[in-house]
Amino acid sequence: MKEDNNSLHAGSRGSFSGKLGYVLAVAGSAVGLGNIWRFPYLAAKYGGGIFLLVYLILMLTFGYALIVSETALGRMTKRSPVGAFQTFGKSLPFRLGGWINAVIPMLIVPYYSVIGGWVTKYLFEYVRGNTQTLAADDYFSGFIADGMGAGFWFLIFAFMVAAVLFAGVKQGVERVSKVMMPLLVILALFVAVYSMTRPGAWEGVKYFLVPNMENFSWMTVVAATGQMFYSLSIAMGILYTYGSYIKKEVDIEKSTTQVELFDTAIAMLAGLMIIPAVFAFSGGDPDTLGAGPSLMFITIPKVFASMGLGTGAGVMFFLLVLLAALTSAISLAESGVSTFEDQLGLSRSRSVMLMGAVIVVFGLASALGFGVLSFVSILGMSILDFFDFLTNSLMMPVAALATCFLVTRVAGTDRIAQEVEQSSAFKRKKMYTLFMKYLAPVCIAVILLSSIANVFGWISL
Numbered sequence: 001m002k003e004d005n006n007s008l009h010a011g012s013r014g015s016f017s018g019k020l021g022y023v024l025a026v027a028g029s030a031v032g033l034g035n036i037w038r039f040p041y042l043a044a045k046y047g048g049g050i051f052l053l054v055y056l057i058l059m060l061t062f063g064y065a066l067i068v069s070e071t072a073l074g075r076m077t078k079r080s081p082v083g084a085f086q087t088f089g090k091s092l093p094f095r096l097g098g099w100i101n102a103v104i105p106m107l108i109v110p111y112y113s114v115i116g117g118w119v120t121k122y123l124f125e126y127v128r129g130n131t132q133t134l135a136a137d138d139y140f141s142g143f144i145a146d147g148m149g150a151g152f153w154f155l156i157f158a159f160m161v162a163a164v165l166f167a168g169v170k171q172g173v174e175r176v177s178k179v180m181m182p183l184l185v186i187l188a189l190f191v192a193v194y195s196m197t198r199p200g201a202w203e204g205v206k207y208f209l210v211p212n213m214e215n216f217s218w219m220t221v222v223a224a225t226g227q228m229f230y231s232l233s234i235a236m237g238i239l240y241t242y243g244s245y246i247k248k249e250v251d252i253e254k255s256t257t258q259v260e261l262f263d264t265a266i267a268m269l270a271g272l273m274i275i276p277a278v279f280a281f282s283g284g285d286p287d288t289l290g291a292g293p294s295l296m297f298i299t300i301p302k303v304f305a306s307m308g309l310g311t312g313a314g315v316m317f318f319l320l321v322l323l324a325a326l327t328s329a330i331s332l333a334e335s336g337v338s339t340f341e342d343q344l345g346l347s348r349s350r351s352v353m354l355m356g357a358v359i360v361v362f363g364l365a366s367a368l369g370f371g372v373l374s375f376v377s378i379l380g381m382s383i384l385d386f387f388d389f390l391t392n393s394l395m396m397p398v399a400a401l402a403t404c405f406l407v408t409r410v411a412g413t414d415r416i417a418q419e420v421e422q423s424s425a426f427k428r429k430k431m432y433t434l435f436m437k438y439l440a441p442v443c444i445a446v447i448l449l450s451s452i453a454n455v456f457g458w459i460s461l
Helices: 003-012 019-030 033-045 049-077 081-087 092-127 139-145 147-167 169-196 202-209 218-231 238-245 252-282 294-305 310-344 348-368 383-411 413-420 429-455
Strands: none
Touching: 033 049, 033 092, 033 218, 033 252, 033 294, 033 310, 049 081, 049 202, 049 218, 049 238, 049 252, 049 383, 049 413, 049 429, 081 092, 081 238, 081 310, 092 139, 092 147, 092 294, 092 310, 092 348, 092 383, 139 147, 139 294, 147 310, 147 348, 169 252, 169 310, 202 252, 218 383, 218 429, 238 310, 252 294, 252 413, 294 310, 310 348, 348 383, 383 413, 383 429, 413 429
8 A cells, every 4th residue: 555645645535633523523424214114114014123233243243343343544645445455456356346345335325315315205294284184094105106296396305315414524514514513313212212202102111122032033133233234334435435534543443332322322222213103103013014115105104194293293203203314315325426537537526416316326226216217116116116226225234344354364454453543442352353354244144145045035125
């Protein structure tokens, strides 16, 4: 690795002002729709408290190891994923390892922005007081089938993301994260308290927080592993990119711990917002708890419509979800912008415009996939569902395996430890080494094989 070149390159790229800006930006990346939308329905479906316990164990071990690895490699090389891998070698495996990490966020952010557009539309309607309209059985399906409407709200959300990116790392990404993340926490607390104080909601609180081994199955582990993977922004290129923006004095281990705590707190608050409300609404009906992704856009509006102050709760809830979606979408897009800057030599403004073009092209295809392009089916999936499967179920596990290979077979865990120890003691060094060398590859392989088996109907996730 040529330190002089790295130093020269580091001087030309954006950076965070300090640890707080980095922690809040990474937390904003981790705290997104994966926490607010995906975590509660998986917890409801796969055992409540026992799912939460398994998730916490995995996050504090396997998740921690991969966060430290990607952040340290980013800071060490001062490169986004492609450059980070090619710092250690120029052969095909290194190019593939870097590019798969770089391409994932470019493919995720377009369809993620479509869902962000749905959230924006729901917030707009709650502000207008249309609480009962949103609770109608066919409202959501009718909205997403309306190509013009869904496309319009997707473009509104994408414009908000682009505006932050044009402002830069410090003035855009960091500043927005510093405002949005505290506001997100405050809103989450309000909505969670409101949800938990509804009649009948306490049974939902116990279901979510108290582990019950009778609800445990192998699929609890598989689902919790996949959620941990998705929630912490692992294998999306984001942590390489944000790692490249931080200074040598930033304590990587302490920052990682803070991100873990923030992510866990928001995930638990999301569960306390949604699961008790569903219990209050349905009495813990298994079909309602297992409603899956539709929980946010179909079930929760019905819950709000059945309660007093439902309009206010709907406004707070969807404002919270919008903030979470924006911080994550900004992080995903920032990774793509950084890659274009590094690999194509473009200015930041041109890189943002190119990333914006990618979002619009693939995002509009995903938005129209439920209406005008509904005839397009890939492996029996809509365009949006296919992109979700391709990135989260196939590409991300492969990207994580590439990171494990780079750390254990090329750079070496000792070199990662040296990078971490530049700014602090590496207290969890032994655990880190154990997971990266032996346990992480096994966990990743389980996710990959389970996902493939699920899409072909061999198992049901």
